[in-house]
Amino acid sequence: MIRNIPCRICGESKNFFNLIAATGNRGVPFISKEHKVALCQNCGVCFLNPQHEDGDYKKYYEWHDRPVDRKVSPKGFRPGTRGEYDRLRLDFFTKILKDKNARILDIGSGYGRFLKSLEERGYRNLHGLEPNREAVKVAEENYGYKFYNAGLGDASLPEKEFDAATLIAVIEHFTDPVKALRDMYKLLRPGGYLYVNTPNLEDVVLRQGINKYFKFVHTFYFTEKSLKNALKKAGFEIAGSYTLPADRRFSNLLCPENYSNSELNIIAKRPLKDGAALEIEKEDWKKIRDKVRSIWRKDKYYALTGRLLSIWRHRKFIGYPAILLKKKLCSKKPLTDFEIPETTG
Ligand SMILES: [Zn+2]
Structure with a gap:
């Protein structure tokens, strides 16, 4: 519907x-x-x-995310990922979360790829949250992390349990991102961090036409300001932000603006004491x-x-x-x- x-x-x-x-x-x-x-x-x-x-999206993802449809290599990595971007994201995250024993939950962990890259950075206490049963099965077979096969807001999830949560290219898929962020807030201990990564609307992708970016799986499109607003509305404080530049390797004379879009990376923090939501900073919609x-x-x-x-x-x-x-x-x-x-x- x-x-x-x-x-x-x-x-x-x-x-x-x-x-x-x-x-x-x-x-x-x-x-x-x-x-x-x-x-x-x-x-x-x-x-x-x-x-x-939500029900339509749930059905869609169940259909789309079958391992049979994805070229999952034995280690669970999908080929063709942008390694350089992964490195920059991790540099940013590890700068803020220095404790290698921190309990980390990757939300929308899929086949466990991002958890694996955290392990390579020395983090030892890794967990995944993934609603897709098949993906969890593949991830468990490949890695020793603990996976929760559940959706956000599920009653079986522990509260105030994690020192940090990561949300890589996930927030643009929620029909109610503020509600989803509030559910994540509950999972974190007071003072815990949430790392959010999403495409930057101010630098939209043109590589294969606008329909590649504005599409039904992307329900929300954020700028740095609007993403911070969503986080503040859910009760978070902003701890740091970093915008990854657009990847202009795809650019050329015929298509000077033909590049993959830049990414927003924001680290938010659950305050030590729950307080009133912070004032949002309105974006100039005409711009x-x-x-x-x-x-x-x-x-x-x-x-x-x-x-x-x-x-x-x-x-x-x-x-x-x-x-x-x-x-x-x-x-x-x-x-x-x-x-x-x-x-x-
Ligand atoms: Zn509004």
Whole structure:
């Protein structure tokens, strides 16, 4: 089911600016193909509105995250990850969390990849939280960490247990990020840290067109300010922030702005004493509107040049029609894993 939602950061229910429309649902029949991206005119956060309910997303992830669909190498790593970015993220995190015996929980731990990189940095007390049963199974087979096969807010999770929690490329997937952050808050001991990593809306990805970034799995789009607002609203203090630059290795003459987007990295802290939520700092929504629109205007051109360059890069001139044909045939593969509910979108 698709429904209108209020702004999860400031509670605004009607003053939204319709920023752009994105398309695509990866061939999943119960997910709408059209997505409207709204900007809150009060606090400036950007999100899909209307938006699918949690139940639809849960079904989608169960379908999508089967190990059979992922090229998981024996160690649980997905090939092609950006190692340099991983290193910079870890540098930032280890600067703040110096205690190598700290109890760390990786939220949305998937196949355990980020936990493994923490282990390589010397951390010894590692735990994962992952709702996908199959992913937990693979991760447990590969690593000795303790995994909770549960979702956030699950009653079986221990409270005030962890010295730190990490949230790598996860927060942009929640339908209510503030509620999710409040659930994370409960898991941390007073004084515990939460490390949040997410793409930066102020530097949106153009590599393969705007529909690659504004898509149904990304429910919220943050700037540094709006992410800090969400954290403050959930009761956190801000301990540090670091914006990773865009990766311009994809850039070239045909496509000068064709690069992978930059990343926000924020470390928040559960205060020693629970207090009132901190005042949020409103984002200038017009500034965000103009920025995204200027990219949007160039999107068709970049989508085309980006595609041409990617064909060249992979030397698939001859193979390209075959890839298109395969794509067409694969998208017709029936989904039989679960019942497909009615949608209104
Ligand atoms: Zn708002």
